[in-house]
Amino acid sequence: MKKKYLSIYEDLAQKIREHTLPASTLLPSENELAEAYDTSRETIRKSLNLLSQGGYIQKIQGKGSVVLDLNKFSFPVSGIVSYKELTEKLRLNSKTVVKEMNVMEAGSDIHKILKATENSQIWKVVRVREISDEKIILDKDYFLSEYVPLPSKETCEHSIYDYIEHELGLNIGFAEKEITVEEPTEEDYQLLDLEGYFNVVVIKSLVYLEDTSLFQFTESRHRPDKFRFVDFARRVKN
CATH class of the missing domain: 1.10.10.10 (Winged helix-like DNA-binding domain superfamily/Winged helix DNA-binding domain)
Structure with a gap:
């Protein structure tokens, strides 16, 4: 019974x-x-x-x-949660497709963002996130190799944060985030299912290790109909 x-x-x-x-x-x-x-x-x-x-x-x-609106998924703004952790928590039918993996040339804007030295190497991975067979997130991640060596494609399909924390033994500390609404780029239209949509929600993050070392820049581009971005705020009186 x-x-x-x-x-x-x-x-x-x-x-x-x-x-x-x-x-x-x-x-x-x-x-x-x-x-x-x-x-x-x-x-x-x-x-x-x-x-x-x-x-x-x-x-x-x-x-x-x-x-809650079942057509929208709650993404935390203030926390640092991997995509894999989030989809498992929300029990989503999800798939990650790696579209690009390469080492970037020195002198790019990303080198400036990550405050890389002339000898620093940065690798890039572009991943499309499918939920229920719809391509609705484009993640573009950049890592300093001195902290996070280039992993396998299978690792990028699974979870880079799992690799960082459990294989490399590093502690991820905090992130600075910026959220904007932008017109889709040609790349967005090519890689995401955006028919009928004229904006994407873009979250740019600088991610630091526990010792305050900056090791990652990420740009996550979301189709706007599927997500709500949530935070918890407490009023502090002077």
Whole structure:
């Protein structure tokens, strides 16, 4: 016999998928759900945790549980999360295709951005991210070889951050990010499914190791209909 919290989870998930519970609305309170399903608040909490893990709701302290738009994926702005970690958390049907891997010539703008010396070597990887067979993210990453040696193509298809942290034993510390909305480039139109779209959301990041060494510049270009970029902000009084 199926456990009750699973049955409640499946019932609520179906209502969200069918828009009986529309996006951006609040779910009933835990007490109201417990009464409606004739069960305990603990059982309801288990169901809500599954909904949160599945990307159906977002719990907001002091407000309750907000129904998320299932056509959009939440990407954290302030955190440093690898694409692989994110797709696994959101349980997305995803594929990464490596389009380009090469070592860059000295004197490029990227050398200036990464503050590279004349003897520094930078390698570049261009990857297209497919979600549910749609090409919706173009990632262009640049790494200083003195910190991150050029890995295999298979590593780039899997997770470069996993390679950095577990094979190289480096600790990634923090990032500076800039978010803009831009017109698609010819490369965007060539590599992404952009028919009917006239803008892309661009996130540029400078990423540092724990010892403050700058080792990566990344430009991530997103089709705008599939993502929401989320952050948590706390007011600090003077």
